[in-house]
Amino acid sequence: MRKIVIALAVLLLFxxxxxxxxxFFIHLMIMVLMWTVLGASWNILGGFTGQVxxxxxxxxxxxxxxxxxxxxxxxxxxxxGIPIGGLVAALIALPIGFICFRLRGxxxxxxxxxxxxxxxxxxxxxxxxxxxxVGLLITTLPDVTFGGRSIDWENKVPFYYIIAVIALAAIxxxxxxxxxxxxxxxxxxxxxxDSAEAxxxxxxxxxxxxxxxxxxxxGVAGGFYAMYFRYIDPDAVFSIALSVxxxxxxxxxxxxxxxxxxxxxxxxxxxxETFRQIFLVGHLIFYGLMMMIVIRYLPEGIWGKLRLWFxxxx
Amino acid sequence: MALLTVxxxxxxxxxxxxxxxxxxxxxxxxxxxxxxxxxxxxxTAFNLIAGFIHPTKxxxxxxxxxxxxxxxxxxxxxxxxxxxxxxxxxxxxxxxxNVTLAAFLRFPSRGEAESQARQVLExxxxxxxxxxxxxxLTLSEQKRLEIARALATQPKLLLLDxxxxxxxxxxxEQASELVRDICKGGVTIIWVEHVLKAIxxxxxxxxVINQGEKIADAPPGEIVENPQVIAAxxxxxxx
Amino acid sequence: MExxxxxxxxxxxxxxxxxxxxxGLTVIFGVMRIINMAHGDMVMxxxxxAFLSITFLKIDPFISxxxxxxxxxxxxxxxYRFLLKNIVPAGELNTLLYTAGLSLFIANFVLFVxxxxxxxxKLKYAIMPLRPFGISVPIPLAIAFGMAILVTVALYWFLxxxxxxxxxxxxxxxxxAAALMGVNVDRMAIITFALGTALACGAGVLLxxxxxxxxxxxxxxxxxxxxxxxxxxxxxxPGAIAGGLLLGVAESLGAVxxxxxxxxxxxLIMFLLVLLFRPSGLFxxxxx
Numbered sequence: 001m002r003k004i005v006i007a008l009a010v011l012l013l014f015x016x017x018x019x020x021x022x023x024f025f026i027h028l029m030i031m032v033l034m035w036t037v038l039g040a041s042w043n044i045l046g047g048f049t050g051q052v053x054x055x056x057x058x059x060x061x062x063x064x065x066x067x068x069x070x071x072x073x074x075x076x077x078x079x080x081g082i083p084i085g086g087l088v089a090a091l092i093a094l095p096i097g098f099i100c101f102r103l104r105g106x107x108x109x110x111x112x113x114x115x116x117x118x119x120x121x122x123x124x125x126x127x128x129x130x131x132x133x134v135g136l137l138i139t140t141l142p143d144v145t146f147g148g149r150s151i152d153w154e155n156k157v158p159f160y161y162i163i164a165v166i167a168l169a170a171i172x173x174x175x176x177x178x179x180x181x182x183x184x185x186x187x188x189x190x191x192x193x194d195s196a197e198a199x200x201x202x203x204x205x206x207x208x209x210x211x212x213x214x215x216x217x218x219g220v221a222g223g224f225y226a227m228y229f230r231y232i233d234p235d236a237v238f239s240i241a242l243s244v245x246x247x248x249x250x251x252x253x254x255x256x257x258x259x260x261x262x263x264x265x266x267x268x269x270x271x272x273e274t275f276r277q278i279f280l281v282g283h284l285i286f287y288g289l290m291m292m293i294v295i296r297y298l299p300e301g302i303w304g305k306l307r308l309w310f311x312x313x314x
Numbered sequence: 315m316a317l318l319t320v321x322x323x324x325x326x327x328x329x330x331x332x333x334x335x336x337x338x339x340x341x342x343x344x345x346x347x348x349x350x351x352x353x354x355x356x357x358t359a360f361n362l363i364a365g366f367i368h369p370t371k372x373x374x375x376x377x378x379x380x381x382x383x384x385x386x387x388x389x390x391x392x393x394x395x396x397x398x399x400x401x402x403x404x405x406x407x408x409x410x411x412n413v414t415l416a417a418f419l420r421f422p423s424r425g426e427a428e429s430q431a432r433q434v435l436e437x438x439x440x441x442x443x444x445x446x447x448x449x450x451l452t453l454s455e456q457k458r459l460e461i462a463r464a465l466a467t468q469p470k471l472l473l474l475d476x477x478x479x480x481x482x483x484x485x486x487e488q489a490s491e492l493v494r495d496i497c498k499g500g501v502t503i504i505w506v507e508h509v510l511k512a513i514x515x516x517x518x519x520x521x522v523i524n525q526g527e528k529i530a531d532a533p534p535g536e537i538v539e540n541p542q543v544i545a546a547x548x549x550x551x552x553x
Numbered sequence: 554m555e556x557x558x559x560x561x562x563x564x565x566x567x568x569x570x571x572x573x574x575x576x577g578l579t580v581i582f583g584v585m586r587i588i589n590m591a592h593g594d595m596v597m598x599x600x601x602x603a604f605l606s607i608t609f610l611k612i613d614p615f616i617s618x619x620x621x622x623x624x625x626x627x628x629x630x631x632x633y634r635f636l637l638k639n640i641v642p643a644g645e646l647n648t649l650l651y652t653a654g655l656s657l658f659i660a661n662f663v664l665f666v667x668x669x670x671x672x673x674x675k676l677k678y679a680i681m682p683l684r685p686f687g688i689s690v691p692i693p694l695a696i697a698f699g700m701a702i703l704v705t706v707a708l709y710w711f712l713x714x715x716x717x718x719x720x721x722x723x724x725x726x727x728x729x730a731a732a733l734m735g736v737n738v739d740r741m742a743i744i745t746f747a748l749g750t751a752l753a754c755g756a757g758v759l760l761x762x763x764x765x766x767x768x769x770x771x772x773x774x775x776x777x778x779x780x781x782x783x784x785x786x787x788x789x790x791p792g793a794i795a796g797g798l799l800l801g802v803a804e805s806l807g808a809v810x811x812x813x814x815x816x817x818x819x820x821l822i823m824f825l826l827v828l829l830f831r832p833s834g835l836f837x838x839x840x841x
Contacts, residue, residue, distance in 0.1 A: 052646055054653075102829055106588050106649050110779050111828055114821045117776060121821075125814040181418055188415050191404035198364070198398075200390035200419035200467050240772050244653060251650060282665025284657050291654025295640060295647055 013164050017157045024277065026156045030228065032269045033160075033167040034221055039249035039261030040170040041217035046247065047255035048183060049210045050190030051101070052109045055116030056218050056246045058096070059089035061123065061237035063219025064226040068136045069129075077142045079162075082223030089219025090212040097208040104193070113240065120238035135233030138226070159228050166224060167262075170217050175258045177213070186210050187256070218246070241284070248287045252294050254301025263303040315378055317342040317502050318363070318394075318471055323372035325358055325526075332358045334526040336372070340471070340504060345497050347517035347534070348506045351546055355526040356506045357399060360473050363504075364396045365389035376471070391419065395469035397460045399476045399506075403448035409435065409459055410444040416466035431466055438462040438492070454485045461492070471502045478509040490516050514538065522546065559688050560805045566694045568801020569701040570756050574774065575781035575793035576708065577752030583725035583788030584745040585641065588649045591632075591656040592778055593771030594663075595625065595750050599757020600766045601663065607674055614674060615696055618758045622751045629750025633743050656771060664768040672766040679762060693762035700759055704752070705794065712790065721745055725788055780824040783832075786839020795836065 063085030070076040188196040253264020275283040316339035323336040365386040374382040413431035421427040514534040522530040524546040606617035712718035723731040785792025807816040
């Protein structure tokens with residue numbers, strides 16, 4: 001039964017642009033999928049290991065800048081730049097993890113915030129490398145053919161398929177993680193880190209591994225961001241707001257679940273983007289409200305709660 | 315060669331002297347009781363041996379190999395497992411998952427780890443509760459779960475930190491039986507306990523600590539007559 | 554040399570307001586162990602309050618503080634009693650996430666209502682700075698400094714000389730013992746949160762004539778707040794005051810002698826170093 005639902009969902013995912021073709025709607029779906037990746041990325045660390053990071057925009061930004069710089073300065077096409085961006089993000093996660101994992105709980109969270117801010121300031125000021133506050137701009141994407149036809153980058157549909165594949169990869173990765181020792185050890189750390197140490201789990205190594213995997217996907221999403229929006233600057237991709245939004249998507253959707261980030265993205269991003277279309281400002285108001293409601297009444301998230309409800313009825 | 319050798323173990327927390335020049339040995343196959351008034355330094359000694367805190371001075375040798383200063387997970391991998399005074403189960407996970415996680419250390423495949431875990435849980439009398447959530451168990455069951463989890467790492471040495479706390483008379487008797495069984499199964503045990511009757515009845519040897527220092531090290535029969543021990547315990551409840 | 558003294562003075566002036574904000578945050582953490590991510594938005598609220606006062610009510614912001622502090626106190630009490638109190642039992646991390654949600658809600662609500670346009674307050678008497686000993690001192694900042702000192706002295710008097718204040722300090726150190734001594738811990742919690750909020754809001758009112766106003770200013774301020782509170786030691790009022798002044802001076806000197814751009818990074822790096830190596834604060838008086 002579950003396999004049928006999943007197969008249908010994947011089918012729907014790839015058929016969607018044929019069903020609805022309005023540019024706003026495709027943009028909305030692209031945003032939902034991009035935020036699914038970001039939520040899944042955060043969930044890998046924050047959900048599974050219970051380490052709440054408020055600095056994940058570091059990895060998004062790292063991926064974005066890597067992709068941009070590789071393309072603008074070295075001519076490497078974004079579809080190579082995006083996974084490389086993910087790897088760069090995964091690499092910088094290592095020293096960040098070793099520093100910040102000495103701290104626990106809220107202090108870890110604050111330290112990640114500090115690190116993210118420091119990196120934003122560096123990006124803002126290292127003008128020879130990042131162009132500083134002016135930012136980086138892609139004017140034309142490479143000429144490329146797919147299936148015999150030249151891709152029209154002015155159309156949003158090619159971007160949709162790229163992010164759809166990435167989102168699928170992120171969800172599959174989360175699923176695989178949940179079935180392996182990394183996932184199991186992460187849950188132990190989340191429950192009780194001292195007990196985890198006591199049963200032979202190298203908690204630093206496990207957390208760093210989870211952080212790296214998490215950073216990879218955030219970096220990949222960042223690379224996509226650069227390719228889709230074609231403009232990035234430090235305040236856009238290294239901002240606290242982005243870090244916080246990632247947290248919200250994962251928490252509202254449901255931590256430690258595989259589909260939670262997707263549900264969180266659907267709920268928050270749909271509302272947010274629609275609000276933004278109409279009112280232009282203040283779209284995060286719903287995020288704040290949902291977070292408060294979820295923490296108070298639905299701590300396992302919307303999807304987490306639905307799953308419990310399902311299980312109870314069968 | 316002794317299984318565990320503790321030599322000149324000293325720990326200061328700032329200016330506070332928690333453990334001072336503590337030395338003792340544990341032979342393989344023994345049950346060593348560790349007793350002393352509240353605040354004597356027993357749990358500190360455990361934390362030092364298990365790697366949760368690091369000594370200011372002194373040596374800790376397992377099978378002749380120095381383990382002082384190792385991180386807790388490394389100490390567990392070397393073969394020392396511990397339980398906590400206030401139980402720390404993985405609350406939102408099932409009993410089986412709790413122990414399987416520990417079994418992963420020696421059995422990397424999930425299938426093998428799970429079957430090992432089931433075996434240990436059977437021995438601990440929790441076979442019927444494998445799918446219960448850890449948080450839903452009674453205290454006595456949670457204590458057994460804690461021990462099961464420790465045993466699943468296949469330790470040479472098991473550190474039990476006040477396993478009897480909060481148990482009634484029947485449960486205490488069952489727990490003593492359990493401790494003896496574990497030892498018969500080939501695991502050496504160091505046991506901190508306040509329920510003196512239990513520890514005196516089941517230990518081969520007893521070390522008494524007071525104010526961070528060892529004041530006696532002898533079989534239970536001799537300990538009870540030791541005037542220093544009696545003086546240290548003046549006013550302590552005996553069970 | 555003159556530049557050096559100018560830096561120090563500017564740093565102390567701004568630092569006094571940082572201190573006021575930091576004291577509010579530290580006192581909330583000390584008594585209730587709440588890490589209040591919405592604290593910066595309370596400052597923002599005060600800033601907009603001042604703006605409204607001068608623009609629509611024609612009341613000078615420094616006078617309007619008399620109005621805004623009690624209002625903020627009530628709002629803080631409301632937030633704790635009806636919102637936060639239910640979340641605290643769920644743990645520090647959940648409370649952190651909840652206040653993050655609250656912060657986003659408040660900031661975006663104001664953004665929606667007031668739009669994101671940067672606003673400033675121009676006071677007629679504040680065009681030219683004072684020049685004592687050749688050091689330039691902007692008038693609004695000087696007045697703010699003076700009032701911040703008054704508030705701090707009043708707070709000191711409250712915490713040390715009144716029964717309620719002493720009860721708050723007791724609860725901050727040992728909540729269980731305080732409860733056993735007959736302190737109504739719940740009531741202390743509400744009062745403390747309300748007090749912290751009022752301090753933040755008051756600082757906002759005082760800062761308004763000296764800074765650009767925009768709805769998301771809370772984001773940056775809350776980050777600075779945490780730096781101050783950690784430097785000074787979590788829960789310590791004198792620590793927060795010292796931390797605030799220290800941060801103000803460090804940023805000021807950093808801007809002059811290192812670079813304007815990286816001045817914010819100085820505080821953040823100090824923050825990380827303290828968290829990692831001296832978690833009880835620079836003066837060792839904080840709780841972790």
